Amino acid sequence: MTTKQNHSSYNAKFFKKWAPVYDYMAILIAKLRRKAAERVIGANKRILDTACGTGAQAIAFAKRGYSVTGIDLSEDMLSRAEKKVKKEYDVSFSKGDATEIHHPDGYFDVSSISFGLHDMPEEIGILVLKEMMRATKSEGQIIIVDYHKPKNRIIARIVRNIVKLWESRYYDDFMQIGLDHYLDKVGLKTKHKETYFLGNAQIVECLNAK
Numbered sequence: 001m002t003t004k005q006n007h008s009s010y011n012a013k014f015f016k017k018w019a020p021v022y023d024y025m026a027i028l029i030a031k032l033r034r035k036a037a038e039r040v041i042g043a044n045k046r047i048l049d050t051a052c053g054t055g056a057q058a059i060a061f062a063k064r065g066y067s068v069t070g071i072d073l074s075e076d077m078l079s080r081a082e083k084k085v086k087k088e089y090d091v092s093f094s095k096g097d098a099t100e101i102h103h104p105d106g107y108f109d110v111s112s113i114s115f116g117l118h119d120m121p122e123e124i125g126i127l128v129l130k131e132m133m134r135a136t137k138s139e140g141q142i143i144i145v146d147y148h149k150p151k152n153r154i155i156a157r158i159v160r161n162i163v164k165l166w167e168s169r170y171y172d173d174f175m176q177i178g179l180d181h182y183l184d185k186v187g188l189k190t191k192h193k194e195t196y197f198l199g200n201a202q203i204v205e206c207l208n209a210k
């Protein structure tokens, strides 16, 4: 089995189990949806939300009047996202692998991935970021939201041990590797970074310099 096949089958099982309760758990990070959406500069933007899950981040963008495309590997997560769509939102959700985005180069003004990278192997995460860069216009924004390792080692250890109780098998590696390493590997430069919840989460905005 390839890394992609292995990930895809693990992901389907993992999120089948979590989809029914995901939105209740994600209440804790509700504030980050709005904060990430506020990073988008300008009006009339076409936004891609990769690994959109149950759609909370995509809908936060749509509420601000943007046209949003959400893609995700898990049908169970997507079916929850579909239920949240209101006719006033310009948002669509579809099943898709973020390592193979079916849109032309530079199609989107902005692309985002929220709490997605820690749920995939590093190799896949790198491919996803590269695909987001390809599908986003030059000088467009790439917005990444995910866990962050706090400077305080005691807080870092306590939070890690708690979060590990529910997170996927990739979480620990992601925390060891750190987002900066992913950005270096794909050549993305951080334009703006904010941390939240005592340094345990981050919103990073990059410019898609091609």
Ligand SMILES: C[S@@+](CC[C@H](N)C(=O)[O-])C[C@H]1O[C@@H](n2cnc3c(N)ncnc32)[C@H](O)[C@@H]1O
Residues within 6 Å of the ligand: 011, 015, 026, 050, 051, 052, 053, 054, 055, 056, 057, 071, 072, 073, 074, 077, 096, 097, 098, 099, 113, 114, 115, 116, 119, 120, 124, 128
């Ligand atoms: C923790 S959820 C995050 C969902 C949502 N973005 C949020 O902020 O709540 C991680 C999501 O990543 C998706 N995912 C993992 N690998 C993926 C891939 N290669 N392509 C698309 N989605 C993927 C999973 O199916 C899951 O819905």
